[in-house]
Amino acid sequence: MPAPLRNHLFSPPNNLFFFNLFLSINSLLFSTCHSIDAQGQALLTWKNSLNISTNALKSWNSADKSPCNWFGIHCNSKGDVTELSLKAVALQGPLPSNFQQLKFLNILILSSTNLTGTIPKEFGDYLELVLIDISDNSITGEIPVELCMLNKLKTLSLNSNLLKGIIPSDIGDLSNLKSLTLYDNQLDGEIPRSIGKLSNLEIFRAGGNQNLKGELPLEIGNCTNLVIVGLAETSISGRLPSSIGMLKRLQTLAIYTSLLSGPIPEEIGNCSDLQNIFLYQNSISGSIPVLVGKLKRLQSLLLWQNSMVGTIPYELGSCSDVTVIDLSENLLTGSIPTSFGSLLKLEELQLSVNQLSGTIPTEISNCTALNHLEVDNNEISGEIPVQIGKLKSLTLFFAWQNNLTGSIPESLSECENLQALDLSYNSLSGPVPQQIFELKNLTKLLLIFNELSGFIPPNIGNCTNLYRLRLSKNRLGGTIPSEIGNLKILNFLDMSNNHFMGGIPPSISECENLEFLDLHSNLLTSPVPDTLPKSLQFVDISDNRLTGSLAPGIGSLTELTKLNLGKNQLSGRIPAEILSCSKLQLLDLGNNRLSGDIPKELGQLPSLEISLNLSCNQLTGEIPTEFSSLDKLGIIDLSHNKLSGKLDILKSLQNLVTLNVSFNEFSGELPNTPFFRKLPLNDLAGNQDLYISGGVKTPADSMGPREHAKSMMKFAMSILVSISVVLVLLAVYIITRTHLVHSGSTEVDNWEMTFYQKTDFSIDDIVRNLTSANVIGTGSSGVVYRVTVPNGENLAVKKMWSSEESGAFSSEIRTLGSIRHKNIVRLLGWGSNQNMKLLFYDYLPNGSLSSLLHAAGKGGAEWETKYDVVLGVAHALAYLHHDCVPPIMHGDVKSMNVLLGPRMEAYLGDFGLARLINNDICTDISKQNQRPQLAGSYGYMAPEHASMQHITEKSDVYSFGVVLLEVLTGRHPLDPTLPGGAHLVQWVRDHLHSKGNPVDVLDSKLRGRADPQMHEMLQTLAVSFLCVSIRADDRPIMKDVVAMLEEIRHVDPIRSDTDSLKGDLSAPPKSFPTKNVISQGSTSCSFAFTDDSICSNEDNKSTGKTCNNLHWKIELSNSSKALAADSGRAKRTLAMPFGPFYTTRLQPKFPQIPHHSPPQRWRSCTATAATTQRDFPKSPIIHRRSGGAHCTAIVAATQCSSDVVECSAVYTVDSYDVPFTPGLVEADFWQIVRSLESK
Secondary structure, eight states, rough: OOOHHHHHHHHHHHHHHHHHHHHHHHHHHHHHHHHHHHHHHHHHHHHHHHOOOOSSTTOOTSSSSOGGGGGEEEEESSSSSEEEEESOOOOSSSOOOOGGGTTOEEEEEEEEEESSSSOGGGGGOOOTOEEEEEEEEEOOOOOOOOGGGGGTTOOOOSSOOOOOOOOOGGGGOOOOHHHHHHHHHHOEEEEOGGGOOTEEEEEEEOOTTTEEEOOOOOGGGGGOOOOEEESSSSEEEOOOGGGGGGGGTTTTTOOOOOOEEEEGGGGGGOTTOOOOOOOSEEEEOOOOOOGGGGGGTTEEEOOOSOOOOOOGGGGGOOTTTTOEEEESSOOOBOOOOOOGOOTTOOOEOOOSOOOSSSOOOGGGGGOOOOOOOOOOSSOOOOOOOGGGGTTTTOEEEEEOSSOOOOOOEEEEEEOOOOOEHHHHHHHOOOOOOGGGGGGOOOOOOOOSSSSEESSOGGGGOOOOOOOOEOOOOOEEEEEEOOOGGTTTTEEEEOOOOEEEEEEEOGGGGTTTTTEEEEESSEEOOOOOOOOOTTTEEEEEEEEOOOOOOOOOOGGGOOOEEEEEEESSSOOOOOOOOGOOTTTTOOOESSEEEEEEOGGGGGGOTTTTSSSEOSSSSSSEEOOOOOGGGOTTTTTEEOOSSSSEOOGGGGGTTTTTOOOOOOEEEEEEEOOOOHOOOOTTGTTTOOTEEEETTTTOOOOOTTTTTTHHHHHHHHHHHHHHHHHHHHHHHHHHHHHHHHHHHHOOOOOOOOOOESSSSSSOOHHHHHTTTTTTTGGGESSSSEEEEEOOTTOOOOOEEEOTTTTTIIIIIOOOOOOOOHHOOTBBEEEEEEEOOOOOOOOEEOOOTTBBHHHHHHHOOOOTOHHHHHHHHHHHHHHEEEEEEEEIISSOOOSSOOGGGEEEEETEEEEEEOOTEEESSOOOTTTTOTTTTOOOOOOTTTTTTHHHHHTOOOOHHHHHHHHHHHHHHHHOOOTTTTTTSGGGGGOOOHHHHHHHHTOOGGGGGTTTTTOOOOOOHHHHHHHHHHHHHHTSSSGGGOOOHHHHHHHHHHHHHHTTBBBBBTTTTTSSOOOOOOOOOOOOOOOSSSSSEEEOOOOOOOSHHHHHHHHTOOSSSSSOOOOOOOOOTTTOOOOOOOOOOOOOOOOOOOOOOOOOOOOOOOOOOOOOOEEEEEEEEEGGGGGOSSSSBBBBBBBBOOOOOOOOOOOTTTTOOOOOOOOOSSSSOOSSOOOOSOOOOHHHHHHHHHH
16 A cells, blocks of 8 residues: 555544444444344244255345244234245254243244154143144154143144054043144054043144054043044954043044954934044944934944944945945845935945845835945846836946846946946846947846847947947857947947858958957857957967868967967968068967968968967968978967978977977977977878887877787787887896995996086086085975085976876976976976986975964064065966966975075976876867876865865965965964964964954964055955865865955055044035046056045136146056956945946045145056057046055956855956956955855
8 A cells, every 4th residue: 555545544533434344334233133033033044954945945044134034924013923824835853942032923834845864852841732733744763741831732744654663541631632643654653542631622633643543432422522533544452442432522433444354333323413434444343323324414334344244234325425335345235225215315325245136126216316336256147127227327337247137228328427337247148238339338247147138129239338348158149230430439348159151251350449259159150250349368269160261361460469260160371461460379270271381481480379270171282381480489380280390390489388280291300309209199190101219100199900909919019029128238237236235346337417507517527426414405305405506506306206297297397397487496407217216306495385374483574575575476386377378287286395495586486296287189178087196285286185076276276275374374274383283274264264353373473564564465365365265166266366466465465645534524525536547558557546636527627726626636647558457346446437347435635624725745556457548538537546546357256056146356357367456455365264164
């Protein structure tokens, strides 16, 4: 600084100026730092502890003197902070613990703000608080007892967090409390009796806490102001207390999907304001109280899936406001009350799966608001009342699996909104009413297994929305009308097992969405149409009288996977254009009059992997060389033709399981491969010039009588000579062997070896390790060793018992050598000499399921592990029974034969007793009268073993059921501790027959688990009881068992992030979302529910505003190959007015009290019922159920025999490998038990 300037600035007058300037700046700085009051400082301190990613709290500025103008802050006239309200703001941090300066704070709302940590004990210091809402966050820890010191508190909302521990018993000290919401946490313990001290309490919701247990305390009756009680999806057990009758203001009682038992108290009739009773999915017994008829304001009565008995009270007809009654899946008897005709507001009546008898009352026609009527799976008889036509709002009518007689009333055609009609499995007769096909909204018509006759009228073409039509197993005749071509969206057409005549109308090619066509077992004539719908995936027109040639147009079916035209009168050549069917897996042209050469194009179909049947035709020429490329093919039947040449072309087919070339003109030496060496001579017979290695010809059964006699004489002589030679050689061998032994020789016999995998060991490496120290187990066919080969790899080597070597050894290598599945033990190869037969497997380190269950210290495996193991075994058996052609029966399913891999995955082993099923030729002669070979293991064998009845794959199903019971109970089937030496199956059956708690039969190590796991175990117990049915015909097939087990794991209650129906205060919604179905192109349908409303009016949709009466968002993804089965029980599923049509439980989605924020995350579930995008309707009917997204399809009882009393969720539509995925949701345990007892 220049000296003159410095002197000027620091002269005495200017010194005074700078001092004053300093004081001013200092004063300004001081006032800026300290102008905010203590309340603001406390708020800013909390703000600084947060990780705020938005500008939501930008207005919280230290420069302000007071926080009263800050976002989310409200003050009184004196400047005291009285309310902190931040909703749906991403704060991300802890709750405030330093608000002692906010002495007048009475409202604290921090819902949906991503807060974490625990509830500070300091909350107990905020004595003026009237309302606390910290819901929908990620708050952990326990509810601090200090909260119970807030005597002025009226609302406490802690729901939708991660809170654990008990509900404090001091909660009763909150004498002014009106609303207590604790739902969707992880609370446990019991509801404290002190809750009875809360005389002002109006809302109590603690559902979704799966470990909340004990009984509803008797003291709840003291809370006389209660309006809502919500305890759904908990472990609340015991009886409803009679004191519930003291709750005169109660409007909603929601304790569903819990463990309630005992009867509903008669006192419930005193709850005069009661509107909604949700007590479904419990174990409630007794009868429906007659006094329920006093509830004049009742709107919804949902008692399904309990154990209720007795009749439906006539007095229910007095509940004039009721809109939904669901009493299905109980043990109800008697008839449907005629008083129901007085329920003019009734929209849904669901009485399925009971023991109801009598007739459908004509008075039901007075219920003009009725849209869903479900009375299926009962014992209802008589005729369908003509008056049903008065139900103009009816969209769904299910009455299948009853004893209905008479004709289908024409008046049904007056139900102009009808979308789904299922009357299958009755004794209905007469024609299908012509007027039915005038229903423009009809999407699904199922009339399977009746006695219907007459013709299909031409006006079927008017039913243009028809998606699924099943008329099989009736007596329908006449021709198939050409107007069927008008059904543009028809997807599934089954008219099999009738008396249809004439030709297949060419117009069927206009059904452009048709994927499944089944016309087998009719009297159809004429050629196959030149063109068929290009969308077809499955075609079965077998067992008819079709003539003419197979048109080249067959090549246009590029989506076709299975084509069965067998047992007809087709002639001409097989068209080369079949090469264009690039997805074809099964082709059956057997039992026709086809001629010419086999087209080489058949050998160029890469997907042909299940079966190729060209038997019983007039084919000539040689097998095309291209057949060597069919390396996936499992079965080939070329028998009964005029084919010639050699069979060397087939020797490279590694996956071939069955080959029949009998009765042709093949010649030359049979390929010298393991497969051909094991091939039965019957499958080679009738080829005079075909011989086995060494010059021995195969049997030629087509010789004349004289030549045949000479041949037999020569054959007998050769046998005698051979026996003599063998005896001589045997004597020489014994003498030589004895000499070698006495001389100490170590010479090893020659070994025949076959390997299916690349290996790096010799037979010497194996044999030297077959010592007693290496034994790891024994089975029905041999002893198993653990062998370590030089490269360090461990193998499991089975040494066959000498008495079994010819049968079990051949069975095991024939079976395991030709199949591949992730849950079947892998056979690496085999070795054999005159003294020993060995099988080489992958070594599985975790032993067997038996050791897991019964070995000391191993019984405590988690349920998830055990579930995965049994599901893996089910997959393996389903593969053997349904995917192998011909099917394979294991024969010895038991826990010892279930091996466990490194990650505890299941592998089914020991196929020494396995055998093929239905290995028939074109004559189709049944082998049902064969006496079975007694095989299997005691304790696991099906009853038909003992009675020497025909043994089928259903015997495997029984054994699998025993394994399921073994896993669930922890007991061996022949456990000596069982009372009276009972078998495990009988012990469980006796326990349940006496109405014992099914939980009591579970392994003690499995009890007390979380509620979803207990539900899974009980549902698995129900599946096991289906499997161990005494009659083989009553057991499900393994494919259905897999579906049931998979669905059990899929149906855990999944709630939305919002209200979740834990008991609330509203009637069911009157409208449903529209135009919000979005295809996402995946393989299932999923539903996600949020608070982002799908509004019911276009104005709100266009503006994006939130509706008050609806809180759903629905997204559907789809697959064209996922079609729901049809004659299924319509429970807890998706309702759509198109093909796969199911209804759900109508459950109200109540407005939140109050709830203003969108969710922080999605929760969704998948469903097996899905369709293609073209099938999505404009107005889907979506019913919310169970507070969550239970959207899995049901498959039930479509193959049940007539003497089964209750067929609850048992069977799929048919046994075809059709492109749909069956499923099961929550099998009704007691219904299944009762159906078994009825036998």
